[in-house]
Amino acid sequence: MTDQLLRDAFVAHEHLAPDADLALEGIQQGIRTRRRSRLAVTGAVVAVVVAVAGASMVAGGTNHNRPEQAPAPATKVPPARTTQTHRPAVRPVVAQLTIGAGWLPAGTVHRDAVSVGFGVEAVSYTVTPRTGAPLLVGLTTSAGTDFAIDDSKRGAGHDLKINGLPAREWVGSDGSSHLAVLLPAGREATVDVDAADSNNPPSATTVTQVGRRVAQSMQFNRPSTAATQLAVSYIPAGLTVRRIDGDELNSTIITLAPPNAQQVAAPGHQSPPTFTTIALMPDDMSPPPTAPGTEPAAYRITTAGRPVNEHKTFVSRQTKVRPDIDEDGTILYVLNVRPGKHLVITGGVTVTDVNELYRIATGVTALP
Amino acid sequence: MSRATFEEFARQELPGLLRYAVMLTGDRELAQDLVQDVMVKAHSRWRRIEAADHPRLYVKTMLTRAFISWRRRWAVRNIMLSEDPVDGEPERDHALSIVDRDDVWQRLATLPRQQRAVLVLRYYEQLTDPEIATMLGCTAGTVRGYASRALTTLRVVITAELSTTKEQP
Numbered sequence: 001m002t003d004q005l006l007r008d009a010f011v012a013h014e015h016l017a018p019d020a021d022l023a024l025e026g027i028q029q030g031i032r033t034r035r036r037s038r039l040a041v042t043g044a045v046v047a048v049v050v051a052v053a054g055a056s057m058v059a060g061g062t063n064h065n066r067p068e069q070a071p072a073p074a075t076k077v078p079p080a081r082t083t084q085t086h087r088p089a090v091r092p093v094v095a096q097l098t099i100g101a102g103w104l105p106a107g108t109v110h111r112d113a114v115s116v117g118f119g120v121e122a123v124s125y126t127v128t129p130r131t132g133a134p135l136l137v138g139l140t141t142s143a144g145t146d147f148a149i150d151d152s153k154r155g156a157g158h159d160l161k162i163n164g165l166p167a168r169e170w171v172g173s174d175g176s177s178h179l180a181v182l183l184p185a186g187r188e189a190t191v192d193v194d195a196a197d198s199n200n201p202p203s204a205t206t207v208t209q210v211g212r213r214v215a216q217s218m219q220f221n222r223p224s225t226a227a228t229q230l231a232v233s234y235i236p237a238g239l240t241v242r243r244i245d246g247d248e249l250n251s252t253i254i255t256l257a258p259p260n261a262q263q264v265a266a267p268g269h270q271s272p273p274t275f276t277t278i279a280l281m282p283d284d285m286s287p288p289p290t291a292p293g294t295e296p297a298a299y300r301i302t303t304a305g306r307p308v309n310e311h312k313t314f315v316s317r318q319t320k321v322r323p324d325i326d327e328d329g330t331i332l333y334v335l336n337v338r339p340g341k342h343l344v345i346t347g348g349v350t351v352t353d354v355n356e357l358y359r360i361a362t363g364v365t366a367l368p
Numbered sequence: 369m370s371r372a373t374f375e376e377f378a379r380q381e382l383p384g385l386l387r388y389a390v391m392l393t394g395d396r397e398l399a400q401d402l403v404q405d406v407m408v409k410a411h412s413r414w415r416r417i418e419a420a421d422h423p424r425l426y427v428k429t430m431l432t433r434a435f436i437s438w439r440r441r442w443a444v445r446n447i448m449l450s451e452d453p454v455d456g457e458p459e460r461d462h463a464l465s466i467v468d469r470d471d472v473w474q475r476l477a478t479l480p481r482q483q484r485a486v487l488v489l490r491y492y493e494q495l496t497d498p499e500i501a502t503m504l505g506c507t508a509g510t511v512r513g514y515a516s517r518a519l520t521t522l523r524v525v526i527t528a529e530l531s532t533t534k535e536q537p
Contacts, residue, residue: 003491009472010492016390018400020382023407026400027378030408102478219478 092227092367093254095244097121099141099189100224102217105129105210112136114226117243117255118263119143126196132206134196137214141189162215169211175204177211183220191215228252229280229338234363236356239276251286253279257350274328274348280337280366281344288333288342289314308334308361315354332357337366374414378407381424385431391488392435394477406431429503432489436481436504475522483518486511 095116100123107129115122122140129135157170157178167181176194183189193211195201202210228244229252235241236256243255243263257263257275265272281288292314294301299320305313316331329352334343343364345357382403389399410417410427420426476484482504489500497508497515504511 005469005472006487006491009469009476010391010488012469013390013394013473014387016396016399017383017387018390018396018403020379020386023382023386023400023403024378026404027407027411030404031411103474217478222478223480 092229092231093241093244093252095226095228095246097123097224097226098221099123099139100219100222101125101137101139101214102219102222103213104137105132105135111226113245113247115243115245117241117245128196133200133202135202135207135210136192136194136196137210138192138194139189139214139218140192141183141187141220143187162212167215169208171204171208175201175207177204177207179211179215181215181218189215189218189220191218228254229367230254230278231365231367232278232360232363233365234359236276236351236360239350242275251279251281253277273350274346276348276350276360277344277346278360278364279344279346280341283340283342286344288335288344289316294319305332306358308332308358309337311335311337313361315357317354330354330357332361334361334364337364338368341366373418374411377418377423381427382407384424385427388428388488388493389431389435391492392432392481392485394473402431402435406434409434425503432485432503433505436485472522479518479521483514483521486514487518490515 095114097114097116099121104125105127107127109128110126111123112126113122113124120140120142122138124136124138127135127137157168160167160169162179162181165181165183167179169177169179171177172194174194176192178193179191181189181191191211191214193207193214195207226244226246228246232241232254238258239256240259241254242257242259242261243253245251245253245255255275255277261273261275263272263275289302292303299318300316301319302314302316305315307313312335314333314335316333318327318329321327329347329349331347332343332345332354334345337343343361343366345361345364347354347357351357351360385403385407386399389403390396393399393402406427410430417423417426476487479487485504486500489495489503490497495503497511500511501508
């Protein structure tokens, strides 16, 4: 790495600079917008001050019949921006990531989803290359070596080295490419590349090439954040946010569990325990109940609940608990918290009191 | 100072500020967003800026600090995109490509923002470490630390890639 090489690298990319006239237009637009919003805020503050001054005079019985100080009708006070500035900020739950792609094919890249918690980090991108078919690229790191030591995968794939580390690559029956790399300290990274559009699949060579190059350039110490669409102000005692799954277009799921709990199946159980979750779900993807009813096959009965933050609710309870299965337990649905979206508060094995589910739901804000 | 003066300043300095923003962000659209955000703020405090000894340096400092503290939500546009085609021409041999400017440009995208900013200021803007320290609001020692770590990272990544190229079947 020479100083000259760095200088050359910078200078060679000066042509990427945006058009100055376009930028100037954007600046002028920004100045106009800022000016308009300032005027609106100033107007609001003036109106509120007038209203407050007037109201205090009425309360004190000191109306001296001076028209300029007459109390403003309450209806004239604009939506209280001044109150908003004093309200604590609603902060979304934010996922902290350390992995990321150091290289992706040239084109449009969009981070679709992240998942962080219980020792796993995953991030997926949709890549629309400038040339060729769109791709889904997924990166995951986890404790353990499930993929790399799985004999069934060994039979299907082959070993190779990525950045000097042992790795295995295999192709799925759907043409997707998978590459698992053994990291130090018993961790594993996987890169999955798949077609984003089944009607326009990339070539097998492309999928493999992209997978290898993404794996070679994967970053493991690249802090970044992903804000969810949920703000949570109440978490039951003994629980903490242990996992965040976010999908920009579809859903956000926040898992609450005891600090030391593991997401592994207990002896004799079929699956890992179902912890408490707070989920924001689209109605069309996962329709909420619309009326009370029973689901005998699922051992569930649904009843109307009491409103939460003025939203209609339903409560779904289990009618039978099977000892070898960690089921969802009691579920509270809160409808229409955002257009086309509802909340699902699932008690799991960690919260069995429905009143606690109501308290969680009341403290949740679904953000735009 | 009248608004026209801000506009004169903008017209004169925008091309350079946009080039500088591209070096920081590595992305045309991000660069434009960054410059626009900062220039709108600069307009609101123009009296203070025009009174400064070096208004251009003042705005460039705003730009640098804004870049370092910039936050985005889900959409990730700060991933450095390569110029390599996915379909089409076969990939060049890495052993040949790792020393070229595009590859270095891509590697720069993997650096933390402070480190990248230091390299841009040192090698593109050709500022001294004390000048960079003033711009970033830190000490010259910190600047040297950022630069050292950035250069080490770039060397390690390139060495690792060279090693992979040799080991791959």
